[in-house]
Amino acid sequence: MEMNASYTSFVAVGDSFTEGMSDLLPDGSYRGWADLLAARLAAREPDFRYANLAVRGKLIGQIAGDQVPVAAAMGADVVTLVGGLNDTLRPKVDMGRVRAHLEESVALLAPSCGRLVLMRSPGRNGPVMERFRPRMEELFAFLEELAARHDALLVDLYGAPVLGDPRLWDVDRLHLTPEGHRRVAEAVWQALGLPPEEDWRAPLPPPVAPGWTVRRTSDLRFARTHLLPWIGRRLTGRSSGDGRPAKRPELLPYERPPLS
Numbered sequence: 001m002e003m004n005a006s007y008t009s010f011v012a013v014g015d016s017f018t019e020g021m022s023d024l025l026p027d028g029s030y031r032g033w034a035d036l037l038a039a040r041l042a043a044r045e046p047d048f049r050y051a052n053l054a055v056r057g058k059l060i061g062q063i064a065g066d067q068v069p070v071a072a073a074m075g076a077d078v079v080t081l082v083g084g085l086n087d088t089l090r091p092k093v094d095m096g097r098v099r100a101h102l103e104e105s106v107a108l109l110a111p112s113c114g115r116l117v118l119m120r121s122p123g124r125n126g127p128v129m130e131r132f133r134p135r136m137e138e139l140f141a142f143l144e145e146l147a148a149r150h151d152a153l154l155v156d157l158y159g160a161p162v163l164g165d166p167r168l169w170d171v172d173r174l175h176l177t178p179e180g181h182r183r184v185a186e187a188v189w190q191a192l193g194l195p196p197e198e199d200w201r202a203p204l205p206p207p208v209a210p211g212w213t214v215r216r217t218s219d220l221r222f223a224r225t226h227l228l229p230w231i232g233r234r235l236t237g238r239s240s241g242d243g244r245p246a247k248r249p250e251l252l253p254y255e256r257p258p259l260s
Contacts, residue, residue, distance in 0.1 A: 005193040007041050007077040007114070009049040009251060010034075013067045013105075014082040016056035017121060019247050022170035023181045030247075033176075034080065034185035040189060041078075042254040051076075052248040060084040064101040067246070072112040074251045078192065079113040081105060084143075085121050088135035095135065099142050110150040117153045117188060118143050122163035122180070124173055129164070155191045157184060160201045167204055 012018045012034040020032020042048040051074060053067040063083040071079055083105075088096045099178050110116045120140040123129045127134075140158055147154035157163050166173075168180035176184065186200040 006045065007192065008045050008047060009074070009076040009079045010038055010041055010080075011050075011071045011074050011076040011251060012038075012052040012054055012080045013063060013071050013109075014054040014080070015058045015063065016054070016175060017085070018052065018054035018080065018082050019056050020054075020181065021056060022172065022175040023178045025142055027218045031178075031181070033181040033188065036185035037183060037188055038254055039256060040194075041186070042256070048254050049076075050248065050252040050254040051246075053246040055244050055246055057086065058083070059087050059090075060098050060101040060105075064105045068105045068108055070249075072108045074249065075112060077114040078117065079109050079115075080117040080119070080188065081109060082119045082121060084139050085136065088132055088139055093135065098139065102146060103144065106146045106150050106152065110152055115153060115192065117148065117155060118147050119142075119155045119188075119199055120158035120185075122157040122160070122176070124166055124169040125164040126173070128164065128173070152234070153191050155187050157187060160187075162203050164200055165204055165207075167207065169209065 018032065018034050020030035020035060023031040023033075026030050038048075038050040038052075040052070050073075053071060055067075058066075059081040063081075068081070071081075084098050084102060087093050089097075106116065106118070120143060121136075123133070123136060136158070144154060146152065162168065163176075163180065163183065168177050168183070169175070170177055171183070183200040186196070186198055190196050190200070
């Protein structure tokens with residue numbers, strides 16, 4: 001990878017991870033690692049353009065059908081594709097179909113852009129992670145194979161212990177905090193051959209263990225506010241992204257959001 005490379009356009013493809021949940025801005029919108037990365041790339045290139053096609057809740061088949069052809073047609077310098085994790089979290093999943101959609105997506109994107117970036121997504125340490133770990137690792141092994149075959153970059157977030165630290169995850173236990181997104185942006189920045197600004201793998205300070213009452217209260221609040229609604233959507237076939245447009249559907253000049 002060329003160090004200090006130059007990139008004039010970036011298209012992000014994926015689900016809630018790339019949309020930026022739960023990096024909440026004062027106006028109620030989400031920022032996230034892709035927006036942070038775009039801002040840093042734009043600071044180096046005055047005519048930089050950025051699109052973010054990600055929509056929360058999307059499965060890899062939806063990403064492959066709705067987002068990937070649009071991204072390929074944009075011909076950007078950098079395209080990031082992160083998808084499939086929502087599939088692995090479903091009660092039932094056909095991993096063969098997940099692999100097929102990923103293969104189709106990578107085969108279309110890789111020759112259409114200057115640099116395709118894939119990721120081994122982070123996972124929050126805990127019982128949910130342990131339950132779905134075999135599926136996730138099957139997904140990640142296939143992504144490694146695809147990256148090697150298509151000369152794509154593979155950013156290994158899963159292999160960074162700090163990104164499993166619960167303190168880098170929001171109260172919904174599904175999405176990264178602003179600090180987590182900032183570290184992901186730095187990881188992709190470095191993978192693109194740009195000069196490091198920090199060690200994104202650096203561990204957090206030793207945690208202070210909360211008491212039993214605090215843990216139980218937190219678990220009950222999580223179950224009521226996040227887990228039960230998530231289960232309800234799974235049982236009824238609904239998604240948090242139903243009817244929601246892409247975050248930034250056109251490849252347009254990047255404009256830094258106003259300070260607030």
